[in-house]
Amino acid sequence: MKYIGPDFCNITSLLTDEELLIQKTANQFVQQEFNPIVNEYYEKGSFPLELLPKMGELGFFGATLPKEFGGSEISSTAYGLIMHELEKGDSGLRSLCSVQGGLVMYPIYKYGTDEQKKKWLPQLSAGTAIGCFGLTESNHGSDPSGMLTRAKRDGDDWIINGSKMWITNGSVADVAVVWARDEEGIVRGFLIEKGTKGFTSSDIHGKMSLRASITSELFMKDVRVPDSSRLPGIKGLKGPLSCLTQARYSIAWGAIGAAVDCYEVALNYSKERKQFSKPIAAFQLTQQKLAHMIQEITKAQLLAIQLGNLKDNNQLDFSHISLGKKNNVAIARDCAKLAREILGANGIMDDYSIMRHMMNLETVYTYEGTNEIHTLIIGQKITGESAFE
Amino acid sequence: MKIAVLTKAIPSYESSIRIDSSSTWIDESVVNFVVNESDSYALEEALQIKEKLDNGSEVVVVTMGSQDNTSKVLKDGLAKGADRAIFIQNEDSNTDPLSIAKLFSQNLKDENFDLVFSGLQSDDLGSGQTGVLIGELLGMSTATLGIETDIQDGKIKIKRELESGWFQWVTLPFPASVSIQSGINEPRYPSLKGIMGAKRKESKVIDGQLSDDPKQNFINLFVPKTEKATEKIEGDVDGIVAKLMDILKNKLRVIS
Numbered sequence: 306m307k308y309i310g311p312d313f314c315n316i317t318s319l320l321t322d323e324e325l326l327i328q329k330t331a332n333q334f335v336q337q338e339f340n341p342i343v344n345e346y347y348e349k350g351s352f353p354l355e356l357l358p359k360m361g362e363l364g365f366f367g368a369t370l371p372k373e374f375g376g377s378e379i380s381s382t383a384y385g386l387i388m389h390e391l392e393k394g395d396s397g398l399r400s401l402c403s404v405q406g407g408l409v410m411y412p413i414y415k416y417g418t419d420e421q422k423k424k425w426l427p428q429l430s431a432g433t434a435i436g437c438f439g440l441t442e443s444n445h446g447s448d449p450s451g452m453l454t455r456a457k458r459d460g461d462d463w464i465i466n467g468s469k470m471w472i473t474n475g476s477v478a479d480v481a482v483v484w485a486r487d488e489e490g491i492v493r494g495f496l497i498e499k500g501t502k503g504f505t506s507s508d509i510h511g512k513m514s515l516r517a518s519i520t521s522e523l524f525m526k527d528v529r530v531p532d533s534s535r536l537p538g539i540k541g542l543k544g545p546l547s548c549l550t551q552a553r554y555s556i557a558w559g560a561i562g563a564a565v566d567c568y569e570v571a572l573n574y575s576k577e578r579k580q581f582s583k584p585i586a587a588f589q590l591t592q593q594k595l596a597h598m599i600q601e602i603t604k605a606q607l608l609a610i611q612l613g614n615l616k617d618n619n620q621l622d623f624s625h626i627s628l629g630k631k632n633n634v635a636i637a638r639d640c641a642k643l644a645r646e647i648l649g650a651n652g653i654m655d656d657y658s659i660m661r662h663m664m665n666l667e668t669v670y671t672y673e674g675t676n677e678i679h680t681l682i683i684g685q686k687i688t689g690e691s692a693f694e
Numbered sequence: 695m696k697i698a699v700l701t702k703a704i705p706s707y708e709s710s711i712r713i714d715s716s717s718t719w720i721d722e723s724v725v726n727f728v729v730n731e732s733d734s735y736a737l738e739e740a741l742q743i744k745e746k747l748d749n750g751s752e753v754v755v756v757t758m759g760s761q762d763n764t765s766k767v768l769k770d771g772l773a774k775g776a777d778r779a780i781f782i783q784n785e786d787s788n789t790d791p792l793s794i795a796k797l798f799s800q801n802l803k804d805e806n807f808d809l810v811f812s813g814l815q816s817d818d819l820g821s822g823q824t825g826v827l828i829g830e831l832l833g834m835s836t837a838t839l840g841i842e843t844d845i846q847d848g849k850i851k852i853k854r855e856l857e858s859g860w861f862q863w864v865t866l867p868f869p870a871s872v873s874i875q876s877g878i879n880e881p882r883y884p885s886l887k888g889i890m891g892a893k894r895k896e897s898k899v900i901d902g903q904l905s906d907d908p909k910q911n912f913i914n915l916f917v918p919k920t921e922k923a924t925e926k927i928e929g930d931v932d933g934i935v936a937k938l939m940d941i942l943k944n945k946l947r948v949i950s
């Protein structure tokens with residue numbers, strides 16, 4: 306058994322048999338169930354939601370959580386390898402899984418009541434319920450501390466008002482984790498169920514990126530929820546930020562999958578495509594591109610594996626994840642561009658996955674903390690100076 | 695019902711195959727070993743039978759080979775849902791089907807399996823004999839090329855694939871050894887729970903020594919040269935037709 310993907314520095318030797326088997330399961334799922342239909346959904350601008358129960362059955366949602374909460378207690382690296390495979394398929398597929406596991410199941414597991422866990426975690430892990438995470442607002446993206454959504458206490462209930470923008474799976478979610486400020490200005494998390502009075506959504510159309518993923522706006526107009534809908538285990542912005550740390554970890558791995566797919570397509574193409582009576586792989590300029598890609602992919606793989614180790618040993622700092630997210634998405638973006646060049650005109654066609662990855666990676670570069678914001682997080686870590694404001 | 699599924703580790707199609715310095719085998723250090731394709735269908739068939747019978751039947755995956763290459767295919771089987779595994783460890787490179795079948799049957803005899811499923815053939819050597827030979831050695835009824843199974847009281851009905859789109863139903867009393875054709879079901883992929891649970895399942899290792907001298911040896915392994923030759927048939931029309939007919943009939947055997 307070997308790592309599925311280019312293994313220039315034998316990273317297989319850093320992975321366990323379980324991790325490799327788990328990668329294979331995810332790889333087969335994507336190849337057999339997802340890849341044949343991805344273009345159709347990309348074009349339509351929607352996601353094949355019917356795949357969710359299958360993904361749930363295989364154990365992809367919240368896979369690192371304890372068994373009693375629907376997880377499989379797999380290592381963080383194994384989880385990363387699943388993300389790697391899903392994003393090899395499409396960033397939209399990986400996004401769905403990151404949101405469901407990292408942004409919805411994680412806060413319920415970590416900060417929720419027993420009742421909330423019992424109600425939501427089994428369904429979410431089985432893929433019979435969908436979750437979404439509402440933090441970003443139209444005027445508050447990189448700086449969520451400015452959020453305007455408000456939660457006001459009213460007896461045993463809370464009344465929530467405001468709106469959220471760019472919410473993955475917003476309109477199809479059975480449960481939304483919505484972050485709002487209370488009257489004292491403290492950020493709190495609420496679980497709002499689909500169909501709650503005053504809670505509506507509308508999909509965002511016209512995306513040129515991450516099209517195989519549903520992105521919505523959420524509106525809360527005097528939405529009344531009982532206090533039992535509040536996530537009691539956390540207050541303040543560190544609540545949503547801790548969730549983002551989980552999801553960003555999955556992006557650090559997922560981006561490698563997109564990069565690997567672009568690289569492999571370009572490598573194979575370059576060996577077969579002949580110009581000037583030679584395979585284009587024989588030209589130095591092509592080799593430089595391919596060599597650059599494998600070099601960056603290899604570094605990204607090693608970084609991701611180390612993040613997994615740190616995570617499992619409880620030594621992971623959010624700045625480590627910033628480094629992983631920032632680097633691995635940036636290199637994937639470069640790889641997509643280089644791979645596209647190698648394929649010439651064919652590179653722009655949907656017969657190949659490269660252009661789709663390239664467009665998707667623009668979203669991945671921006672969401673879950675833009676490249677710039679992660680630069681500032683790392684900058685703050687190493688200099689001790691905050692350059693955010 | 696106790697079902698054994700024989701699975702073999704073979705070099706994956708994507709591996710770059712290199713002939714080793716002895717010129718009688720491939721360089722195993724650079725190939726990725728995976729489960730033989732038709733064996734996955736055999737395992738799926740066994741698991742479906744177990745699930746359908748729902749009477750506490752047992753599925754045991756069995757493999758033979760060197761520790762490095764083959765033990766992992768058992769993990770794959772256990773992760774998919776087999777109850778336990780038997781690994782006959784044998785570092786010998788002997789590939790003679792009869793010797794191998796003897797080794798299997800000696801070590802499986804005491805298990806008293808009701809059914810032994812194997813893949814139709816291994817995708818690396820393709821001799822397709824192991825399942826039948828084991829059946830014979832263990833006194834079982836045998837069938838090859840199974841494409842559908844139906845368990846009945848004390849017997850199994852097998853639909854066999856014959857040539858040119860013909861099929862045949864045969865009924866075998868237990869114990870039976872059946873080789874399974876690829877493509878007859880949809881092999882599941884192991885779930886994460888299955889993979890994580892596989893560690894806790896019993897996996898027995900048997901030190902297997904081949905007793906016989908091999909009945910077959912590799913003398914030379916080589917990569918075929920790609921040769922393209924065009925043969926031009928010349929002469930008068932009757933001569934050309936006669937020559938062409940001869941080639942089609944006797945050389946290419948496309949008409950009879």
Ligand SMILES: Cc1cc2nc3c(=O)[nH]c(=O)nc-3n(C[C@H](O)[C@H](O)[C@H](O)COP(=O)(O)OP(=O)(O)OC[C@H]3O[C@@H](n4cnc5c(N)ncnc54)[C@H](O)[C@@H]3O)c2cc1C
Nearest residue numbers: 438439440441446447471472473515668672673675677693
């Ligand atoms: C398809 C998609 C799905 C998404 N899904 C979700 C979701 O499920 N849930 C959710 O809550 N959000 C989601 N988002 C929102 C995403 O997280 C935000 O878009 C992101 O945080 C950036 O915010 P913004 O778009 O408002 O950009 P802005 O914050 O306005 O940033 C614009 C530019 O300014 C730069 N910038 C901002 N501040 C600084 C600074 N201090 N120094 C230097 N440069 C700076 C940024 O790096 C960026 O280049 C999604 C976005 C997309 C595109």
